[in-house]
Amino acid sequence: MPVKVSSFFLRYLLAIAAAAPTSVFAENESDSTLIPLEQLVDNEVVPASKLARQVSDSPSAVSIVTAADIRAYGYRTLADVINGMRGLYTTYDHRYEYMGGRGFGIPGDYAGRILVLIDGYATQDSLFSQAYIDQSGLLDLEMVERVEYVPGTGSATYGNNAMLGIINVITRKGGDFDAMQVSGEIASHGGRKQRVSLGKRLDNGADVLLSASTLDVSGRNWYFPAYDTPSTNNGVAEHQDGEHNKRVFGKFSHEGLTVEGAYVDRAKRLPTNPSSYAAFNTPFRVRDENAFLNVSYDTDLSLRLSSASRFYLGSYDYSAWREYAYQYYSVDNQKYGERAFKAKWWGVDQKLISRHFDDQTIVLGVEFRSDYQQKFRWRYLTPVMATESQFQEAYSRRIASFYLTDEYRFNHQWSVNFGARYDDASNLKGNLSPRLALIYRPSFQTTWKASYSEAFRMPNADDYATYGSAAKPEYVAASELVLQHQFSQGFRFTGSLYQYRRTHQLIYDDDAGDYVAAGTSKTRGIEAEIERIWDNGVRFRSSIAFQNARDTEGRHLVNSPWVLAKGNLTFLLPGDQVRTGIETRYIGGRETLERRRLGGFALTDLTFSSERKWLGFSASLSIRNLFDRKHEVVSPFDWRPDSGVSQDSLLLDGRAYWLQLNYDL
Secondary structure, eight states, X not given: OOHHHHHHHHHHXXXXXXXXXXXXXXXXXXXXXXXXXXXXXXXXXXXXXXXXXXXXXXXXXXXXXXXXXXXXXXXXXXXXXXXXXXXXXXXXXXXXXXXEOSSOOOTTOSSOSOEEEETTEEOOOTTTOOOOOSTTSSOOGGGEEEEEEEESOOHHHHOTTOSSEEEEEEEOOHHHHOEEEEEEEEEGGGEEEXXXXXXXXXXXXXXXXXXXXXXXXXXXXXXXXXXXXXXXXXXXXXXXXXXXXXXXXXXXXXXXXXXXXXXXXXXXXXXXXXXXXXXXTSOOEEEEEEEEEEEEEEEESSSSEXXXXXXXXXXXXXXXXXXXXXXXXXXXXXXXXXXXXXXXXEEEEEEEEEOOSTTEEEEEEEEEEEEEEEEEEEEEEOTTSOEEEEEEEEEEEEEEEEEEEEEEESSXXXXXXXXXXXXXXXXXXXXXXXXXXXXXXXXXXXXXEEEEEEEEEOOOHHHHHHHGGGOOOEEEEEEEEEEEEEEETXXXXXXXXXXXXXXXXXXXXXXXXXXXXXXXXXXXXXXXXXXEEOTTSOEEEEEEEEEEEEOTTSSBOTTOOSEEEEEEEEEEOXXXXXXXXXXXXXXXXXXXXXXXXXXXXXXXXXXXXESSXXXXXXXXXEEESTTOOOOEEEOSOOOXXXXXXXXXXXXXXXXXXXXXXXXXX
């Protein structure tokens, strides 16, 4: 490692250690998050489907954020949780928040390369493969028990979209509430949120959880230097950044049967100008409606054989409205554009988990998924709102999958984990995703893990609509070495060294005059994390990650920071009634689409939350960007407006706050 990087490492490690972070450790010794994942499989009483997931994912260096962490650090969205996790970050373009890390995260990349699950249900839609982690996400975080991040490829178990990792969201049970809870929030920029949740564990053992919420954020003014001309309102977008959100979530569990569903409707007014054809400071609205129903049944067929069955339905609707700039609509008389995209899918998944041999756990599964509706409709209107032209496209796909994972323990020190999945799509040739991991435990405190895996991502419907027959599957080969060491019951170190090689990426070929799937990129990285808890309720975590990601031309990957440093600290104030949470994160320098380098920045958030309820009341106050640091993120906009000024970066919020008050009836 160059001297420059080494000195940088020491400087920021010391800075983060002084500032501090969130903990994946539990608050007491009995909490299951203190146990490494492969031990969690053996010790925690879990349903068969969850057991199958943990068996398949155990070779990775898992990071866990609990409900206690969510409260302590005032997380409001899954993006907030991700920003606190080792080696991950998000980018916001005033439309969506996008995940990044381990060599991916080009701004505006809907698909990303990490699969997001809710209780094992794959949430990515079948149009864009988008992972919705902001206010367009399906869940309020009050419904979340914990979030697990499993780095490395996950296609051996989950198939499509699990190229570089998995984020699994585990929802809470009704018995965790055992009451009706009403909640109200106020936030900066006119933010208002209301929520009602009802949770109960019935006398017959059934568990019920229902929740509904609404969010409203007023519009505000944003200044964009690239549009600072008299004809474009001197660069000011007026009242164009508001949003409205409605969510519903329900879950019923009884004797191995679980039925859960969620719905979110989110509308957003954009202050940015996502299209070079659109007019600045005019209404540009997007709306996302996402819903799913997931029915699972787990049962023991015998003492050594378990079954996990699942049936799911999903739907996604996207609509957008924009006004075009005069120089465009004056030519073809198309002043307004409307998009209406729809997708629907269903699937079944059946797992058998065998423990017929004392030192072996085998998971055999089959899944069938039908993306039976993938519709795109574009409509263009005249200045008097008459339809000038419209067209549409439709796609569909069926996928049959077979997968097998086998964990064999040679003795108390050595074990091997093998997995493979074969996916056969109706419009693609079959793809095999293998994985092999060797796990060595020289002592109870220390675990070494070495793994190699291959994974893929199928082109989605938007890829076909954009690139036509040039759209092809993308592949990755990943190697990783992990060290976990438990210094004591409440003190743990995790380190990993990894390498990814992505192939068959789309690049433009001048000779062919089209895109071809011939690009190759590489990423190498190292991550380290320490976690500590104390008996007095103090929890601490600090991590640092270095990544060297090169694109298909050998240049440093756009929007890929060289270094990510995180620090979280939470503790009780005197009197043990109020908990303080401090989170600091540093995002290193990144390159923009115009190859301009943005400097790194550090942000600190501060949260105060009630440790216990008082007469049924609880509260939380968060201050985001405590020191009001101005910072830029890489923009997805690769054109220059008439001013000739680059818009390859976006300035984000300064200091902001939010206050939440809950009452249990």
